[in-house]
Amino acid sequence: MGRNSTIAAGVVVACGALSIAPVATADAADRIHDIQGTGRLSPLAGKHVADVPGVVTGVRAFGSSRGFWFQDPEPDKDPRTSEGLFVFTGQQTPQVAVGDAVTVSGEVAEYYPTAEGETPQDTANQSVTELKNAQWQVTGKGAVRAEALTPESVPQAYAPKGELEKRELDPAEYALDFYESREGMSLAVSDARVVGPTDAYNALWVTSKPEQGANERGGSTYTSYDDPNGGRLKVESLIPFAERPFPKADVGDRLAGATAGPLDYSRFGGYVLEAAVLGEHQPGGLQRETTRDQAEDELAVATYNVENLAADDDQAKFDRLAQGIAGNLASPDVVALEEVQDNTGAEDDGVVAADQTLRRFTDAIAAAGGPRYEWRQIDPQNGADGGEPGGNIRVAFLFDPARVSFNDRPGGDATTPVRPVADGGGAALSVSPGRIDPANAAWENSRKPLVGEFTFRGQRVFVVANHFNSKGGDQPLHGRFQPPVRGSEEQREAQAKAVRAFADQLRAVDDQARIVVAGDLNDFGFSPVVRTLTADGALVDAAEGLPPAERYSYVYEGNSQALDHILTSPAAGTADYDVVHVNAEFADQASDHDPQIVRLKG
Template sequence: MRFAEICVHVAAAALSLSLATAQTIAQINGNRFISPYRNQNVFNVTGLVTATGPNGLWIRSTTPDSDIRTSESIYVFGRIPSSLTVTAGDVIVLDGLVSEYRSSAAYLYLTEITRPTNVQVVSRGNPVKAVVLGKQDTSPPTEQYTVLDEGDVFALPNNASQISTANPVLQPWAYGLDFWESLSGELVAVRGASAVAKPNSYNETWITGDWRKTGKNSRGGLTMTAGDANPEAIIIGAPLDGTDNPTDIKLGDQLADVTGVVYQQFGYYYILPLTALSVTESMSPTLPPPVSWTSKGNCNKITVGQYNVENLAANSTHLPSIAQHIAYYLNSPDLVFLQEIQDNSGPTDDGVVSANATLEALVTAIEAAGGVSYAYTDIDPQNDQDGGQPGGNIRPAYLYNPAVLNLKTNNGINPTTPGTVLDANAVYPGPNLKYNPGLIDPSNPAWEDSRKPIAAQWETVAGDKATLFTVNVHFTSKGGSSTIEGDPRPPVNGGVDQRIAQATVVGDFVARILAEDQAAAVVVAGDFNEFAFVAPLETFVNVSGLVNLDDAAGVAAQERYTYLFEMNSQELDHMFVSPKIAGSPGGRPDLKHVHANTWVSYAEQLSDHDPSVARLDIC
């Protein structure tokens, strides 16, 4: 199991010749992240054994101080002589070397005592009580991680400082990392535990307990908002008794009380539980109800869906279920923005780039599931140039109901067949698009190894032949990010500079449409791989002049999520609309994030993203 990784680290500690006698465990830990006794030998350290693991044990001071910044417990790494049996409840005394260990330079250090020698048992059978987190004893802060973030965990520049270098004095009442560090090594208990995420691939699950929480959504998760990235959650690691945590935990599941030790590994603070997690109750209903909105078939009430379908190929096993999501849960929107449509051969790097078979299979399955008979349009990428799963050639694509919308014919302006355009689109007087559909400045360096957005111009079939402009985006990923609880502060937000460049390119394009007609109906939607309150999307709004549809529709801040990552329910998928739509005389637009994937177990989800659907007046 992952916990065993620590067994390789002893040689990493530099052995100091200086000797020091630590009178208490609190003195060894100190009131900062790094021990004042680092690389020093300590003697006659006395502590109550609170838990044991495969490679060491945890001890608690028998003479605690009154400083809440200094942890009274510490991990002792190394084997105790086989001639000596040590169990929880024993008071022991030992000598050792104080070390700071981490397996990556991007992680925080774990303070520990290594190379234990002269271990003696002073007494046995002593009571072992856990520190109860929450109302009884102590609660974590709910918004900020560390003073080094200066109030914004997503501020630029990233990695402006490091905890290991600055080593600030702990303020556990104000900052989440400080709080968990002040309990490092401590045996703690969590009452009223609930899951705020699904298990990761190592069966580790983020939870909260019976303490104050901010950003709590109606499903029991913690939604990330501006200035609040939810440090009150803690991840539960591998049980110390060798059992396995459940794999099917779902968002909002209620859990039996958890008791375990606070630990630092893999860039996060953990609780290593004494026994495995146990689910006591799950949220109801299991799945959300379908959207009941219906299209009027004209410009007054156009329905628009958005869905990252996660590497969908013609032979994907999840294709029929994705089709059912679109037909049933989204109620067959008039227009659907899709991302991660793969080419016809899927993740086989064979030079195939066309996705007509994939899209044909999807529209056929939607109709079989009771949905409308869709038409589709996309633009083939250049082979292996747009990132994503190797060989898959993912791209954004549109589905549209031809009984309601059609691609507008721009009076002979289009010089080429839709679907083959690889040069830059443009906005002509009218406004009209040079290509319909067409890529937005595809040779711009902003799109290197990333999906190119597809702009389109639509016309309603019925009524006044209203025009709608759309841009379907899938910005570059957050690959290369550091953990939110890691050493760099603020954490590294991978790809942020490229997303700012992409946001500027798309924003400029939209601004040109609105410059031609400030009353134009425009929707930009897709997987932006970013949060609305972070620089790339703030840039996009400022440059484009569009309005966040969540704001226009009045969606509550804590219900804005389409994705689960670490401890946070978060929104990577967005819709932005022009002022004409945001302030429509026909009334406030409607928007619903349909949690068909975030509410179910990991094995049951079809995509790692939720779809969304809106109802808009574009007249």
């Protein structure tokens, strides 16, 4: 560890010899709980405080936001007032150690972590109460106890409604109030189960409530806006990585023993345990899934977000995604791809063609033992479909010509809308492939759905590939406005209405039309967006056949959640559906999404 310190649930945070000197108590007018107050904002914000006593419980000695946390070992009796506080020292490493008894003077401030372009006034993030322009004196050695987080500690209810800064805390009733009442304090969670894998920034997510939203693979599933799984807690490390590398953990792994340190807040996930002591990583043995082969008379349709796949990507990315198609997905007959970039990737050079990207991908699939897929897609207008600037992401179809045929109908381009037409007593497409209502304002700066007409065992099947606009810009679950405003949802609802209208038009021409709507809808199965598509039974979400806790394809901030969907028309028959978990739960990912597949009887 390098600091001769130990932290565990209910045990002493200390430094130095086993004989611990008492904390030196200054005759100060203010203590930490006076600074923190009974709400989210300090009643002393903007004022100078002097000789505030406490014990150092954590030191952030790297990065651009250095400083230390200290905690009063003599708490008051008010459960709303935190006894911990962060002392901000900027890029200067503070010369203190865990276990130092200190007195600190400085200016009380509310720091709001903001995104680019945000101001503290307009951000939805909560603030962190801290001392800045601080001076301190080490007066001896001391100790505090890390408060144990048990399954009963954090309330089940997540947050009250309204602007949280305008009300006093109720830590016995709401999870966000509970965490705020412990801001800056040393907390400990024992034998914590990982519910969000290690990310690129050396952070992971654990839960203090193991049964909350529990799914079969060890995660916590987000099943309702009313229950965002308040037991989730982000974990970062205060231990220099040279001393102890951060664990590469998957969902279902454990941090054995105690993981403990002061509680901070970040715009990236909200409340975060800054671990001065990190539990021992114990792998849970989670395995990547492989679905079954389709039968001869089953049409297998899959969807896979391949996360900005570009022709200039490393071969390793192509190979891993190809193995997912040929192996884990058992070579579907049709694959709806999302996030296929143009031939020059993120280079913003006016190129929109993606034939090189798709050729490399289909070559890799064949090399992995899959079929020699053909593809169909429509190049977007340059810069018109959102995503990474210059990348021109789009949706595309892969299909196995040995199993299905694609009914090409000329005329489809970036701006020509596809229409259902009558054809020989059934329905057909005016153009194939074609785009749904591309001039509709719903698709501004967003991917346009691609429709293809396929034939399988003599029957036409219409597949719609989708990638709705992202949830970027929505207020966070952990923010100061509750419930959070989901501003991006308005555009997705308009997109869902356009796709639903097309499906309704197709069924009006032929009420037995076999339709598959697949892709990254960027919203949950319980959202208004998906409900727009499934209203009145026009389309059926195949995931409805699974228990709610097993409906997920993505893991975000420790919540397993469903962003990808496959929906089918009633005439398509019973869908044998499978989410194939190969990415989202793992620290090592080929994509941040899991693919999924349906098998329909021909």
